[in-house]
Amino acid sequence: MSKYKFDKNKKPLPDDAEISKYKDFGKLVHNYQRATKPLYHKPLYKQPKVFIFLVIVVLLALLISHLAEKEEREKSAPVEQKP
Amino acid sequence: MQSSQPNEKELIIAAQSNPERFAPLYDHWYKPVFLFVFKRVNDKELTADLTSQVFLKALVAIKSYKFTGAPFSAWLFRIAVNEVNMYFRKNNKHATVPLDENDLRQLTEEVGENETEENYNLLADALNDLPEEQTQLIELRFFDKNSFLDMAHILGLTEAGTKMKVYRVLEKLKNSITLKRQRKQ
Missing domain, CATH: 1.10.1740.10 (RNA polymerase sigma factor, region 2, helix turn helix motif)
Structure with a gap:
């Protein structure tokens, strides 16, 4: 909030030249584009690093599930009985 | 044409x-x-x-x-x-904004005070005691020199409602100045 004080020697308001220094329509449009465009221009899977990461995750998941399945199969295999 | x-x-x-x-x-x-x-x-x-x-x-x-x-x-x-x-x-900040005679002259008249340095100081002091919404009305009317209709458009109010609110704030300022003067004496 503004707090006011009486000042006989108040400085004049900024003049046209000073105000124009801050005027930048190009920057406004740039900020507008940043504000309105989505974060990712490409889908995640089309970015090489993310793609490799996703492939590794999928391979690891397959490997883990394969190992788990193998272990399960070994456990549940029927035990040979001696005659 | x-x-x-x-x-x-x-x-x-x-x-x-x-x-x-x-x-x-x-x-x-x-x-x-x-x-x-x-x-x-x-x-x-x-x-x-x-x-x-x-x-x-x-x-x-x-x-x-x-x-x-x-x-x-x-x-x-x-x-x-x-x-x-x-x-x-x-x-959570406030800005200290200087006001000179030109800014305060009309407002001083409206609250029925003489244009003296003491009254300008009292008025600035009284303004600082107002809540944000009321200070805004004074800023728009007396510092930005808006008409009541323009103020109404900015604040999303009716013209009559804006006028009434401004007069209430002026009354409040008048009382506040009187109180501050009495305390000083």
Whole structure:
């Protein structure tokens, strides 16, 4: 909030030249584009690093599930009985 | 004869379809908005930041701008008022804004006081005791020199309602000055 004080020697308001220094329509449009465009221009899977990461995750998941399945199969295999 | 200069409505419609065509509105209103903000924060760099935020918000929202009969400037100044208030609230700060005789002359008259340095000081002091909403009314009316109708458009109120609120604040200021003077004596 503004707090006011009486000042006989108040400085004049900024003049046209000073105000124009801050005027930048190009920057406004740039900020507008940043504000309105989505974060990712490409889908995640089309970015090489993310793609490799996703492939590794999928391979690891397959490997883990394969190992788990193998272990399960070994456990549940029927035990040979001696005659 | 038709004017070759596009009017404000045409400029707004053009900007709604293409943000690049917001430029004429930006050029025309940059200075008034800058000064409007500067009068409240008294800092050029901060004013430049807040002004660019005002125009960014205006550009983002212009697609949903509706022609209600209120001037475009009222819509822009409403964004500016909100932006300044939000800055103060978010940062829990206040700006010290100097006022001179020119700023306070009309307000001093309205509260029925003489134009003396002592009264100017009392008035500035009384202004600081007002809540944000009431200070805003005084700023818009006496420092920005808006008409009641323009104020109503900016604040989203009726003209009569705005007038009534301003007179109530003036009455409050009058009482506050009397009290402050009595305490001093």
